[in-house]
Amino acid sequence: NAGVMQNPRHLVRRRGQEARLRCSPMKGHSHVYWYRQLPEEGLKFMVYLQKENIIDESGMPKERFSAEFPKEGPSILRIQQVVRGDSAAYFCASSPPREWGTDTQYFGPGTRLTVL
């Protein structure tokens, strides 16, 4: 069973461009979480999604950021009109359905976004 996959691993964008970060959860996992780690800081929660639903987006900036987890395909974190302050490592985690009896979150390797 492959782990949580994220791509790209490294992404460079110029100010004003769009960044798309992809996350494929572990097989069978129905919950996806996105976190951001700014340089020299801890991880901060951004958004929690289940298939086709946003459950909690309290950590998402109000503008330019959006996330989706479609019925088919990976979860996407989209950042429009990137600014230098968006440079960070973005981590995705997934967890299984509640009925599996465990709430462990499994993290992907992260996408390191650099905005020039």
Place this chain on the structure above:
Amino acid sequence: KQEVTQIPAALSVPEGENLVLNCSFTDSAIYNLQWFRQDPGKGLTSLLLIQSSQREQTSGRLNASLDKSSGRSTLYIAASQPGDSATYLCAGINTNAGKSTFGDGTTLTVKP
């Protein structure tokens, strides 16, 4: 609002020492407590998950405890090795809300 604090921020020990990392949280609604390891420039590796009904978990040289009444968790590392050098993060998980709140981590250096 959940806040998670880790003390100390950095720790340096000689090889072979036993050590304890501390994590405290403010919200008793925490359901699970998870410890992670992060190597520089890398992702997170889950070490131990303590469910709310449990008091501790053990894996090899690692032992994690959870005391919800005092809002504390500890990670005990026995017989430390240079390969243990990394940043250790604890995260409080509110399973109803789904999200984890992370501490800022303790950066451990084990000297040969």
